[in-house]
Amino acid sequence: MKLEFSRHSRFxxxxxxxxxxxxxxxxxxxxxxxxANNRGGRGPQVERGHHEEERxxxxxxxxxxxxxxxxxxxxGFYPGMGVGVLPPGYVQVSVGGAGFYYYxxxxxxxxxxGAYAVVAPPLGVxxxxxxxxxxxxxxxxATYDYAAGTFYLQQPSGFAVVPAPLGVTVTGLPPGAxxxxxxxxxxxxxxxxxxxxxxxxxxxxxxxxRP
Numbered sequence: 001m002k003l004e005f006s007r008h009s010r011f012x013x014x015x016x017x018x019x020x021x022x023x024x025x026x027x028x029x030x031x032x033x034x035x036a037n038n039r040g041g042r043g044p045q046v047e048r049g050h051h052e053e054e055r056x057x058x059x060x061x062x063x064x065x066x067x068x069x070x071x072x073x074x075x076g077f078y079p080g081m082g083v084g085v086l087p088p089g090y091v092q093v094s095v096g097g098a099g100f101y102y103y104x105x106x107x108x109x110x111x112x113x114g115a116y117a118v119v120a121p122p123l124g125v126x127x128x129x130x131x132x133x134x135x136x137x138x139x140x141x142a143t144y145d146y147a148a149g150t151f152y153l154q155q156p157s158g159f160a161v162v163p164a165p166l167g168v169t170v171t172g173l174p175p176g177a178x179x180x181x182x183x184x185x186x187x188x189x190x191x192x193x194x195x196x197x198x199x200x201x202x203x204x205x206x207x208x209x210r211p
Contacts, residue, residue, distance in 0.1 A: 072132045074105030074148040078176025081118040095125040105131025105148030120191040121150040126158040139165045149174020149190055164193040164208045171205055182211040
């Protein structure tokens with residue numbers, strides 16, 4: 001009787017142990033455990049370096065500038081667009097015998113229907129005031145103002161529309177700029193000016209180029 005009891009006890013012990021082992025793989029570490037806290041994506045963060053922080057600040061600055069430009073008057077206009085009436089405060093300007101209406105970075109010409117068409121900024125025209133949001137761009141000894149996708153040089157009588165200097169980096173494209181692919185490279189073109197998109201500080205900026 002004693003031998004049978006020992007065998008029965010041993011059988012119960014082994015059966016209990018086997019059952020425990022069978023269920024053990026289903027047990028999962030809790031988030032409070034060390035193993036759980038070392039799961040992928042939960043490890044200690046690597047401290048960002050000085051240059052990475054500078055890039056992050058530059059991205060924030062450019063994002064803010066982009067949002068600000070979208071709120072400016074000229075951002076809603078592009079060459080070929082038609083409008084029924086001119087904006088209050090427009091001025092008349094001319095170059096080479098051609099007349100234009102100008103307001104805050106946008107140039108208009110009358111159409112045969114009595115409406116007005118938005119046209120590309122005419123080279124050489126002089127306007128009395130720069131568009132809102134103008135940025136200063138220094139190229140060698142020349143100081144340009146860039147706004148609404150156009151480069152201006154200050155003159156005694158105002159600000160003249162001039163060709164885009166090459167190799168200049170700007171943060172925004174002209175309204176209505178369209179992508180083109182030349183020799184496998186993607187540019188954006190507005191009028192006669194080509195812009196090459198490049199990455200800077202984690203955001204896209206544009207360099208004036210000649211394909």
